[in-house]
Amino acid sequence: MTVLPEAGTRHEESATGRLRAVLAQAAQVVGADRVTYPDEETTGTPATMLGPNAGLHRSRAVFGVVRPQTAEDVRRVVELFADGETPAALHAFSTGGNWGLGSREPARDGAVVLDLSGLDQIRDIDVVRGWAVVEPGVTQARLARLTEGSERMLNVTASSAHTSVVGNALDRGVGLRHQRVEDLTGLEVVLPDGELIRVGWWPEQDRPTPVYTHGLGPSLVQLFVQSDLGVVTAATVRLLPRPEALRVVRLAFAPDKVEAATAEVRRWVTQGLTRGVVKIYNEVAARAYGGEPGQYLVHVCVDGTPEVVDALSGILAVEAVRSRLFGAVSDSDATDPAAAGHDVAVRVERAYAGDPDPTDALFEAKTGRPAVRLDEEGGFLFFLPLVPFSGAALARADELVEQVRAETGIRCGVTLNVLGADVVDCVVTMRFAREGEEAERAHRVLDRLYELFVGEGFLPYRLDIDHTGWADRLPAGAGARSFARRLKDAVDPHHVIAAGRYA
CATH class of the missing domain: 3.30.465.10 (Uridine Diphospho-n-acetylenolpyruvylglucosamine Reductase; domain 3)
Known part of the structure; x- marks a missing residue:
């Protein structure tokens, strides 16, 4: 890891001069208008230049931003840092839309940022x-x-x-x-x-x-x-x-049926009745998709030839009714203009068919802001654990979220993404107002979610920038973390590339 010198030393003056010299060389590579330096008055006191972030995570100290436009630009800039003499490591991001996990921010202080959004070919x-x-x-x-x-x-x-x-x-x-x-x-x-x-x-x-x-x-x-x-x-x-035909079956169930209903959905998945990622929303997350108040919502995609889609959607409807677990079953919302959820259903089906909505209507419904304003105006945090795909495990995850609500008063949105017969990606979201104490309270909720879910064995598969230390607290294969560090030291002995969330 690059160690920054203490303020006021000759070493610091030398390091600052070295950093500015390297940034000047980077400007020769990418163009002077594509490098941002700290303000003159902050020389020696690193200042962030990345703007706000939607999670209201602490802004990290950044020593400069470089915006390359080609792979050769990136190669030449990295080469400038390769000898390890520059007192900053490089942190790269793509378009910066890692909302709720840190957006554009590096995991640690003291980085020069590579903004790769200009590599857009x-x-x-x-x-x-x-x-x-x-x-x-x-x-x-x-x-x-x-x-x-x-x-x-x-x-x-x-x-x-x-x-x-x-x-x-x-x-x-x-x-x-x-x-x-x-x-x-x-x-x-x-x-x-x-x-x-x-x-x-x-x-x-x-x-x-x-x-x-x-x-x-x-x-x-x-x-x-x-x-x-x-x-x-x-x-x-x-x-x-691309499938010839596609349909999304929508179902609803009551919160007290989480264990039985999710177990039934798992049976459909294991028996090949579904395609793509089945999505299950709790009553908070379901609002953006037109879910019934107080009900969980399920999206089950079926696709293939038109005959297969008709057959599978019909079978799913029969199975859902027969189970007596689901209060509403529909496979026609996207084709029936009179259906209450018609517009949302059309957007959902188009997304399953590979066509994202350029208007971001559903995204805005979930986050409360357009993408271009989310970092400046929104308040949004993610927690992303993996949960075994069983009715009992998912009911337990639901209980943990309810425990957090009872302790803090915040009811999180939860989306369960079914990744196969054995594992579910549990997306826990918190929206909050940026003013007052709401952000601080949301971060306390996030800390509590880490404690409760990890204690249950439901481990996160992505980390936000404030919880990078959990990488060392989570179980891994014997010697795995040590081996990863040996690889890092072998490939990057000067730690030119900034350590991220997972290293």
Whole structure:
């Protein structure tokens, strides 16, 4: 880790001069208008230049912001820091839309920030073979637009249409078809010494090799997921086959039926009656989707040929009614203009079909602000544990959220993303007003959620910038953390790349 000198020493003056010299060299690489320095009056006292963040996390001290536009820019900037003599490490972000987990902020103080939003090229795309080569600044709306009317689609998330495809996948975000890390087939990475490499599968102009992530030998793509071993400048992303037909079945159940209802949904998943990620919303989260007051809401996607969709949606309706667990069952909201939830249902089905809503209507309903104003005006925190997919485990998770409400008065929104027959991504959200004591109270709730869920064995799979220390408190394989640090020291002996949430 880079150790910052104490204020007022000659060492500090020398370090500050070195830092300014390196930033001046970076300006020669990317252009003077693409480097932001601290204000003159704050020289020696690092000041943040990243603006507010939606979670109202403490702003970290930042020594400069560099905005490269090409992979070669990134390589040359990293090379400037490679000798370890500069008293700052590099922190990279894609478009900065990591709302509720820290937005653009580094995990620690004392970084120079690489804003990669200017790397916004879709370098290549093949909708027939099902891949695209994209840079970190490419949003899901842009990439999805290129697949419209084709036989392929993007695995989109339920977040803003204007968020980064690459950035979200590298943090193991969840799409509506599966966890997005499964879509990464290859990565272009600048290593801490400035070398640019490619790992995994990449297209070859003269040979149509099959798309296969792992190749021969150790599979290296995953080394750079939730990682501080390099700066990713591009990724090859899978484009999924587009189904001929698709429908989302909507169901509702009462809060006292969480265990039985989720167990029934699991039976449908294990027996192949569903496609994509089944989503279950508690009564708070369901409001944005037109859920009935006081009821949980379930979205079950079925797709395939029109005949398969008709058959599966019919079977699900029969199973739901037969179970006597669900108070409302509908598979026609998106096709019936008179249905109360018609507009929302259309947007939901289009998202499952790979078409994010460029107006962000559902995103704004969930967060209370447009994406471009969320950091400045919104108040939003995430907690993201994994829970075993069983009725008993999900009922216990619900009890923990209720315990937090009883202790603090805050009722969190909860979305359960079913990632398969055995695991659920439990997205716990807190919206709060930025004024007064609301933010401080929301952060206390977040601390309590970590304590309760981890104590139960429901471990987070993504961390916010204020809980990076939990990486060492969570169980891992014997020697795993030590081995990861040995890899870091071997690949990045001067710790040029800022340690992040997971290292």
